[in-house]
Amino acid sequence: MQFFKSRFNYLFKSTKGLILVGIALAALISAFFGSLSGPMNDMGVKAIIVKAFNINLLEADREGRIIALYHVIAMIVIAIETYMITDLVPMKENLRVQINSTITFGYLAVVIGGLPFAYWGKNWIMHGIYITGLMLIFYAGCILVYALWPWREENKVKNKEYAHTKSGYDLERVAFFSMSVVTLASALFGAIPGAFYGNGFLTFFAENVVREPIKTTLQKSIIGHLHIMLALIAIACTLIICRYMDFKGILHKIAMPLIIVGSIVLSVGTWLVVPFEGVAHAVIYGGSTIAMLGALFLVIYSWRKLIREGLAEKGIKKGNFFQGLATLLRDPLKFGVTWQMVFMNFTVSGVGIFVAVKLDDIFRNWPFMDEKLILTGHWHILATLTATILLLYYADFAGLKGKARQWFGWAVIIFSDLAFGAVTVYEMKRLFVDEAHQQPVVNTTTLLGDIGLVTVLVALAAIMVWRLIDLFKKKGRWSEEANEKLQSYVEEF
Amino acid sequence: MKKIFFIILLSAFLLSACKPVDLNTPAPIYDTGIDPNSWAKIPSGTFLSGQFKHQVNIDYNYEMMVTAVTVDQFAQYLNEALAAGTIKISGDEIVGFYPGDPFNNGRHEEEILAGDYNHLPLNNPMTRLNYEGGKFSAQEMWANHPQTMVSWFGAKAYCEYYDWRLPTELEWEKAARGVDGRPFPWGETIERNNANLINSRDPFEDMSSLGSRTTPVGFYNGKTYDGYVTLNSPSPFGIYDMAGNVWEWTNNVYEQQHYRYLRGGSKDVYENYLRVWVRNSSIPTYNSPGFGFRCVR
Numbered sequence: 116m117q118f119f120k121s122r123f124n125y126l127f128k129s130t131k132g133l134i135l136v137g138i139a140l141a142a143l144i145s146a147f148f149g150s151l152s153g154p155m156n157d158m159g160v161k162a163i164i165v166k167a168f169n170i171n172l173l174e175a176d177r178e179g180r181i182i183a184l185y186h187v188i189a190m191i192v193i194a195i196e197t198y199m200i201t202d203l204v205p206m207k208e209n210l211r212v213q214i215n216s217t218i219t220f221g222y223l224a225v226v227i228g229g230l231p232f233a234y235w236g237k238n239w240i241m242h243g244i245y246i247t248g249l250m251l252i253f254y255a256g257c258i259l260v261y262a263l264w265p266w267r268e269e270n271k272v273k274n275k276e277y278a279h280t281k282s283g284y285d286l287e288r289v290a291f292f293s294m295s296v297v298t299l300a301s302a303l304f305g306a307i308p309g310a311f312y313g314n315g316f317l318t319f320f321a322e323n324v325v326r327e328p329i330k331t332t333l334q335k336s337i338i339g340h341l342h343i344m345l346a347l348i349a350i351a352c353t354l355i356i357c358r359y360m361d362f363k364g365i366l367h368k369i370a371m372p373l374i375i376v377g378s379i380v381l382s383v384g385t386w387l388v389v390p391f392e393g394v395a396h397a398v399i400y401g402g403s404t405i406a407m408l409g410a411l412f413l414v415i416y417s418w419r420k421l422i423r424e425g426l427a428e429k430g431i432k433k434g435n436f437f438q439g440l441a442t443l444l445r446d447p448l449k450f451g452v453t454w455q456m457v458f459m460n461f462t463v464s465g466v467g468i469f470v471a472v473k474l475d476d477i478f479r480n481w482p483f484m485d486e487k488l489i490l491t492g493h494w495h496i497l498a499t500l501t502a503t504i505l506l507l508y509y510a511d512f513a514g515l516k517g518k519a520r521q522w523f524g525w526a527v528i529i530f531s532d533l534a535f536g537a538v539t540v541y542e543m544k545r546l547f548v549d550e551a552h553q554q555p556v557v558n559t560t561t562l563l564g565d566i567g568l569v570t571v572l573v574a575l576a577a578i579m580v581w582r583l584i585d586l587f588k589k590k591g592r593w594s595e596e597a598n599e600k601l602q603s604y605v606e607e608f
Numbered sequence: 609m610k611k612i613f614f615i616i617l618l619s620a621f622l623l624s625a626c627k628p629v630d631l632n633t634p635a636p637i638y639d640t641g642i643d644p645n646s647w648a649k650i651p652s653g654t655f656l657s658g659q660f661k662h663q664v665n666i667d668y669n670y671e672m673m674v675t676a677v678t679v680d681q682f683a684q685y686l687n688e689a690l691a692a693g694t695i696k697i698s699g700d701e702i703v704g705f706y707p708g709d710p711f712n713n714g715r716h717e718e719e720i721l722a723g724d725y726n727h728l729p730l731n732n733p734m735t736r737l738n739y740e741g742g743k744f745s746a747q748e749m750w751a752n753h754p755q756t757m758v759s760w761f762g763a764k765a766y767c768e769y770y771d772w773r774l775p776t777e778l779e780w781e782k783a784a785r786g787v788d789g790r791p792f793p794w795g796e797t798i799e800r801n802n803a804n805l806i807n808s809r810d811p812f813e814d815m816s817s818l819g820s821r822t823t824p825v826g827f828y829n830g831k832t833y834d835g836y837v838t839l840n841s842p843s844p845f846g847i848y849d850m851a852g853n854v855w856e857w858t859n860n861v862y863e864q865q866h867y868r869y870l871r872g873g874s875k876d877v878y879e880n881y882l883r884v885w886v887r888n889s890s891i892p893t894y895n896s897p898g899f900g901f902r903c904v905r
């Protein structure tokens with residue numbers, strides 16, 4: 116009994132345990148439901164899975180099913196980020212426990228209710244559980260906002276190297292706070308049309324209505340919602356990495372206001388899509404540029420820090436370019452979290468800006484199905500790149516060391532970038548190859564994409580198996596993690 | 609050594625994926641037994657339209673071609689229409705006059721003025737036409753395949769030349785699914801041999817190089833072709849290939865947009881795009897090896 120109790124306490128009461136459960140669940144759900152599409156479908160795996168698990172795949176429900184699945188995975192990721200935030204940002208212990216327990220019940224209800232509702236018949240009790248879960252997560256978000264309230268005396272910065280107001284209030288905390296507030300408001304932007312379309316089954320993919328010249332208010336709400344939620348998940352991830360890298364100094368002081376303003380302007384821009392679609396895009400571009408500039412300063416800071424620390428460890432005062440590069444690359448986990456942000460510019464931001472600028476000249480001259488490839492590829496890459504950043508961070512605090520650290524880190528970086536690079540070429544292929552001649556390009560990019568994604572999934576599976584085996588050890592890594600906090604500069608307070 | 613082996617293996621994989629495309633690669637010739645000159649009657653009345661089955665009434669009878677317009681039919685049309693002067697050769701394309709659309713200054717809308725517009729490129733092997741001695745003829749291998757590479761203007765001109773017209777989206781959908789709201793012309797679920805879709809493994813497909821190619825019209829009629837077994841997959845009104853093979857142009861011109869809509873999915877897409885309510889759209893001058901059409905009257 117003690118065996119189970121101690122493991123349960125670790126998995127559901129400690130931050131690292133909660134994160135592990137979240138990652139494991141997200142991995143299992145992605146692997147299982149991923150077998151219903153793409154190459155697994157072509158190989159006949161889908162048919163086997165559908166038969167073996169008696170899955171109910173009505174054609175008219177497909178969009179609703181997939182939207183429910185996206186929400187399930189997104190809620191797990193939001194819970195993981197929340198666990199990280201409640202541990203990294205100082206707050207009262209009772210609030211931390213309330214937030215973590217509420218969001219855990221919330222996302223588990225979303226999983227337990229949402230997936231059976233979507234894939235095993237429309238049982239309305241399951242739908243109720245799913246909605247209850249979403250509400251609990253929203254409520255956890257409200258408590259988080261309260262807990263993060265920046266204007267308390269005890270939350271003033273003690274170390275003046277961190278961005279702060281004239282009165283000493285912590286600007287990074289303000290960034291977490293404002294990001295949480297706009298996330299809650301943006302969630303409502305999805306909840307309201309979600310309630311109208313009802314049940315997730317009288318609905319549509321936003322990418323399917325992009326060419327319609329007149330969109331309804333609720334259609335615009337959904338388009339705004341999905342864009343901003345993904346962007347805010349990425350911004351939350353950036354702030355988490357700020358803490359992880361102990362971002363401070365002059366760049367921190369420039370970056371934090373940029374991230375605060377950027378996330379608010381970006382959110383307001385997506386809300387403006389509903390009443391003022393024409394001007395909304397300009398506001399969105401402005402907000403995202405400002406936020407990305409903040410992230411750029413984080414990248415510059417973290418790379419300089421990694422190089423400086425690496426050279427110091429080797430006893431080199433001022434290294435040359437190659438020595439600097441070698442030290443930057445020596446730890447793939449610490450390098451990877453910010454490198455993936457840089458890579459995001461090639462495969463997401465850069466592509467997005469190019470498509471927006473050339474929309475009428477190029478992309479709207481293609482058939483809709485070709486344009487749609489870019490739209491879906493674009494946000495899949497953003498979501499998965501964000502996930503790899505969180506995964507690299509997890510691998511670090513899970514204590515991955517030595518060769519395993521190197522192999523895991525580089526496998527995730529190289530192969531995820533290979534996959535996303537290939538997917539980017541695939542989605543943009545009409546720029547350089549016509550339909551009749553496209554098959555070799557399709558084959559090559561698909562192959563590279565599959566190799567990349569499979570390798571990342573294998574690396575993820577390996578780390579999960581390692582953690583599973585560890586749980587059976589009496590004094591495993593889990594027993595240390597049960598009482599460990601995530602490392603951050605908050606310990607300096 | 610292990611590294612070299614890995615690199616060689618990866619290179620072999622990539623090279624195999626990069627096999628060049630030879631558009632003149634032969635294809636088998638099959639007689640499907642379905643007459644491309646036949647028409648199916650669709651009676652007036654209500655049907656369940658769209659993904660969420662809204663009841664819609666079409667209060668007139670109409671007829672639709674049982675198959676998409678074939679290369680053979682289109683070659684014959686080109687000769688007749690060129691002789692009649694309704695279309696002409698201009699440079700390396702067939703063009704014809706279109707009176708233009710009202711312009712409403714919609715978001716991203718482009719004005720379509722009166723003038724000559726592209727119907728079909730002449731220098732593209734995917735047209736599958738021969739042009740010798742001032743006459744068009746179908747390449748034998750492709751004669752009973754759907755005519756592709758025709759723009760919306762070209763498809764509309766073909767139908768109107770014979771006093772027919774392109775189907776509206778609703779007419780197309782009713783003809784495809786009947787009145788019971790089914791997602792596919794033949795029923796509720798799809799198998800690989802119901803229709804020509806990506807990775808359907810039909811005798812015309814070569815995913816290592818050519819990709820998916822068109823199948824002859826009416827191919828999925830329950831016959832077996834050199835061991836490839838097809839399922840009989842007409843719509844409730846006896847119309848073939850309403851899912852897969854080629855996207856089909858429809859007639860509607862919508863306010864505030866210049867796009868034209870296509871239905872039915874094609875050889876290049878997955879099964880979810882073959883559901884009868886799924887729409888593709890394109891500028892009306894686009895020529896695609898995955899676009900075809902049929903007419904109604």
